[in-house]
Amino acid sequence: MRYNKIRKMDISNGPGVRVSIFMQGCVFNCFNCFNPETHDFKGGKEFDDIVIDKVIDLASKDYIVGLSILGGEPMHPNNIEGTMRLAKRFKATYPDKTVWVWTGFLMDRDLMDKEALKYIDVLVDGQYKDELRNPMLKYKGSTNQRVIDVQASLKKQEIVIYDKDEVPV
Template identity: 45%
Template structure:
């Protein structure tokens, strides 16, 4: 897995001060994507154990609320990429911090998929506190929305939705 950027102090992608990881690679190719350069799976740098340690050290700072995983597309990674994303999510949660993830996939499509790669995707979702789902749709662009670019995208309370077995959206946004 490659990554395009690590934002050490991000206040735009989730609640509080966050560390944001922008992974490389996306097959959706949304029209007017905000991060088009990251659609290329070869863009950026190779994610390594050293990268993991660097992000973990950043997240461990007391004023950081958690980790945000964006792209590219986090759910278009290979098994090694999912290994690192799961490891980051587990470590972040063990520090008592939150994990947010943005994906162009719809929540229901990930959970209804029975393919081998779906198991990786489902496992990662189960480690996230909040998931913003749905592809960016330029005709539905709305700059007043918090944490998303178009009105079709939803801000889902992931762990709560999984435990209650129903989709629960974040209220008041």
């Protein structure tokens, strides 16, 4: 699996100041995708344990409140194992920092049985739909997308929308 880039301090993807990583490869091809350079599974760079170590190290700063994993498609079958390894290491190292993941898949339709969900706090799901774009939306690009509290959803076995406005613990 491969990744496209890491941002050491990202204030545009999720609450607070975060480390973010963009995974490489996506099959959805949403019209007006914000990140077309991440679609080719052969693009980007090798994702390995050195990259995971780097992300963990970058997140050690007190002002970093969490990790955001975007794409590309972090939950594509080619990428989900690496996404899980990263999220699992991150939560083991920083249990008080949050992991947010953006995906074009739907949690209840496609992902409910995926182990990776155990290590994700918030999932923003659904493909970007340009005709439903609204720049005022928080954490998502189009109105069809959902900002999901993953752990509450797993507990209830139904989608629970994340409703905290401030930086979560």
